[in-house]
Amino acid sequence: MSEEGGQKPETGNRKPEKEVSPSQVSAFRPQVSLFELALTFNHIALASFGGGLSAWSREVVVVERKWMTEEEFLSALTMCRILPGANQVNLAVFVGNKMGGVPGAFAAIFGLTLVPVLIVLAMGYGYFAYNDVPALGSILKGAAAAAVALTLSMAIKTGQKCLGSPVAIMLFLAIFVLNGLLRTSLLHCLALLAPLSLLWGWPRKGKEAE
Numbered sequence: 505m506s507e508e509g510g511q512k513p514e515t516g517n518r519k520p521e522k523e524v525s526p527s528q529v530s531a532f533r534p535q536v537s538l539f540e541l542a543l544t545f546n547h548i549a550l551a552s553f554g555g556g557l558s559a560w561s562r563e564v565v566v567v568e569r570k571w572m573t574e575e576e577f578l579s580a581l582t583m584c585r586i587l588p589g590a591n592q593v594n595l596a597v598f599v600g601n602k603m604g605g606v607p608g609a610f611a612a613i614f615g616l617t618l619v620p621v622l623i624v625l626a627m628g629y630g631y632f633a634y635n636d637v638p639a640l641g642s643i644l645k646g647a648a649a650a651a652v653a654l655t656l657s658m659a660i661k662t663g664q665k666c667l668g669s670p671v672a673i674m675l676f677l678a679i680f681v682l683n684g685l686l687r688t689s690l691l692h693c694l695a696l697l698a699p700l701s702l703l704w705g706w707p708r709k710g711k712e713a714e
Contacts, residue, residue, distance in 0.1 A: 536571075536603050542615030544569065545596055549620045552651070557592045559654035561599075562662065571603055578666055586694065592616065671704050 544564060552560040558581060566577050584594035593613060600612030634640060667673050679697055682688040 536608075538604055538607055538611040541600050541604055541608050541611040545600075545612045545615035546619055549616050552654070558595075559658035561592065561595055562658050565599055571599060574662065578662055675701055675704070 548557065548560050548564050551564075562577055562581075565571050566574055572580065580595060580598045581591075584591050584598060587594055593616065596612035596616045597609045600609035602608075604611060631640070663676075667676055675697060679693055682693045682696070683690060
């Protein structure tokens with residue numbers, strides 16, 4: 505029996521809302537201020553004392569700030585490693601441009617490099633003045649060990665995302681053996697394995713988009 509003068513109850517025939525992919529969500533993220541970009545990359549630079557910039561970049565950009573998804577960060581980092589120039593400067597340009605355009609790219613570079621340059625100048629003076637102190641060598645070895653641990657941690661976490669098939673694992677092992685063990689130049693490794701990676705990844709990506 506229907507209610508007179510009232511609204512008809514919903515029939516439940518509403519179409520479900522279309523799911524939005526992580527890449528589409530990231531496209532609607534608001535731009536951050538130039539000061540925040542500079543401060544964030546200054547934090548990355550100072551937190552990665554002794555190395556491990558890639559690991560700290562992922563921790564801050566992906567986990568803390570959520571400016572990029574895991575897949576976006578991996579794609580950006582791969583491209584920045586292939587292109588000429590310092591990897592982390594390239595990454596700062598990429599993230600800064602994504603979040604704030606060309607001014608954002610300059611702000612990210614400024615934040616990444618300014619304070620570390622001043623610190624290196626001061627420490628360089630101190631190192632050449634006191635490089636014969638045994639404790640200094642132990643401190644540097646400890647910092648290097650921490651950097652290696654951070655890099656391994658990032659490799660494990662990101663590997664869980666991108667090494668999801670036997671082909672991806674084989675490509676990973678191939679580049680590790682060629683570049684890491686046999687010391688083959690990076691250009692030769694890319695010339696050999698990049699076309700194979702594209703041949704494997706292109707149809708799979710096109711299939712997912714259907």
